[in-house]
Amino acid sequence: DAGITQSPRHKVTETGTPVTLRCHQTENHRYMYWYRQDPGHGLRLIHYSYGVKDTDKGEVSDGYSVSRSKTEDFLLTLESATSSQTSVYFCAIGLARGDTQYFGPGTRLTVL
Amino acid sequence: GENVGLHLPTLSVQEGDNSIINCAYSNSASDYFIWYKQESGKGPQFIIDIRSNMDKRQGQRVTVLLNKTVKHLSLQIAATQPGDSAVYFCAEKGQGAQKLVFGQGTRLTINP
Known part of the structure; x- marks a missing residue:
């Protein structure tokens, strides 16, 4: 998984609770991405970062926020989780804009 | 995860045969393409890439056209x-x- 870890790997939470997912890389890649993967939709970009403190929205950013205070860490926060956010979340890293992305092992999130 | 790609196109091949998996893209201005492999419960894994100035690229046991x-x-x-x-x-x-931009994928199953 190209030096990428995600934590936790599995989480079950209740509607309305805050949740933070962590992505950690040891590759010193500039770009980091958060995707969600759902049946029938494939991978959809939530947010991405092109440097420390530099982030931008993806196609499904509503209900999510991100932070990147260090090159190696990219956090995804669900301020108030909803059942529609039940999904598998993948972090990815890349060297350059739009270039090859390498994925982490994923986090399975269930919101009851 | 195991629920990803519940209704994906499926290709079944005999062990030892060659497999051909296809992908149609819509943006004639696309200049970079990547193939990923995703095993059940794991993150997508980079296989091979190709830039638009090439027609063919070979890797270990894989070829992209x-x-x-x-x-x-x-x-x-x-x-x-x-x-x-x-x-x-x-x-x-x-x-x-x-x-x-990611496609939804094809499930490859191998018959013994």
Whole structure:
């Protein structure tokens, strides 16, 4: 998984609770991405970062926020989780804009 | 995860045969393409990539062919093995774009 870890790997939470997912890389890649993967939709970009403190929205950013205070860490926060956010979340890293992305092992999130 | 790709196209091949997985893309301005492999419960794994100035690229047991005229990409896997069972999907990047666009994938199953 190209030096990428995600934590936790599995989480079950209740509607309305805050949740933070962590992505950690040891590759010193500039770009980091958060995707969600759902049946029938494939991978959809939530947010991405092109440097420390530099982030931008993806196609499904509503209900999510991100932070990147260090090159190696990219956090995804669900301020108030909803059942529609039940999904598998993948972090990815890349060297350059739009270039090859390498994925982490994923986090399975269930919101009851 | 195990629920990803519940209704994906499926390709079944005999062990030892060659597999050909296809991907149609819509953006004639796309200039970079990637094939990923995703095993159940794991993150997508980079297999091979190709830029639009090439028609063919070979890796270890894999070949990617790009036909820009009909906007078609294919992945050929030689001498398919049980470990090749997975979902395979392509990704494309439009010229000047910052992000990859992912297809939904094809499930490859290997018959003994």
